[in-house]
Amino acid sequence: MRQRIVGIAEMQVSDDINEVLVTYSLGSCIGVVIYDPEARVGGILHYMLPDSSLDPHKAAEKPAMFADTGIPLLFKTAYGLGLEKRRAKVVLVGGAQVLDDSGYFNIGKRNYAMARKILWKNNVLVDAEDVGGRINRTVFLELATGRTLVKSPGREMREL
């Protein structure tokens, strides 16, 4: 199995069943995992921020940095490899928070809300999620099987 790493503010899509996509250390960021079991096509997006209107110039250069530009890009790229929306399994991971009540550090919550909103608007259901709390998460997607695994330091690997 070959690992292909998805960095922060990056997206990777694959139809190679010998590959495992992995994205490390999701804190407040969200990992959007999609997989079509029939076409055996999947992808991961690791976005940092909810809204590209913050910096349209940056969004043009790095669309995977933002939810509203990254999520459509993830789906479009996967369609190119044969993924179909009606068959796609969708998983959300991340959106953690630090210990804060002031509202200045709630990116995790805002990131998660934005993913929900965009997917809902596009009639895409979320099949599983592991979000919130104060933990750091690493996500693996096996292209051969569609298995999505989440690992946090000091915790057992879990399947979603």
Add this chain to the structure above:
Amino acid sequence: MSLNDKILDTMDRIRPFPQVVVKVLHLLEDPDIPASRIMEVVRYDPVITMRLLQVCNSALFGLKRRVESLQQAMIILGSQAMMRLIVAFGALDLLKDPLPGYGLERGELLDHSVACATLSQSLLKELNFPEDHAVFTGAILHDVGKLVLNEYAGEQYWEISRMVDEEGQSAIEAERAVLGVDHAQIGAQLAQRWNLPQSIVLVILKHHESVSPERDPLAVCLVHLANVMCVQLGIGAGTRGLASRPSQDLVQSLGWSPKKLDACLSAFWCELERARSLLNLPSEGRA
């Protein structure tokens, strides 16, 4: 041996911060120091000199002629950027080891430190404040105490994690409660042993405390903020990093909105990619 004695013993065994960089940091306390005076000191450290020349001769700059002297390197990098690289190169070997006691793999502490330093520096620029070397250096070294406490945080890993998960304590509070001391205090002691300037010792000591620009030096506030923003992003957060408590009202007293923080993060990301390539670090933060 008591835990306290063991910790002191471990502190003796940590490899020291390069003396040449300590000298440079003291020279930089004088803002009018000529760069040539600093180069005279740096050239006595062959490793740092070699690394600086390697950066200049790398594909990043795409120069036709080979850079062979520190004077030429300074012209290419700019004197401020060169000072920051000297500090970062001085800390590279110290910070790259894995710290299982904190759930950090090889290269993660280094990447966190570089990210925190890059972000602190860009927050300083955002505020239009003059160059302050305590910001970058303090950020690079803020977690150095973890090198000492790693072993003991490892022995008490489950108890510290339990206090964080079940009692809602922050990671540093739990660490202090269990070990009797925390990595900020130990890091400040190390920095003192290395004879680093007091401005840097203070940044290390207070990076988890409640700080405000009215009471504390700006470097202390910016590194505190940058550290929270980096762990929030998951950069070097390890097992319990997200259980950090940002200072209430700090962002507000800097006059910033949450949207402003988002904008800082998006700008910072591109700068981090550049910093990682200058230091020859992997782009996903793992060695």
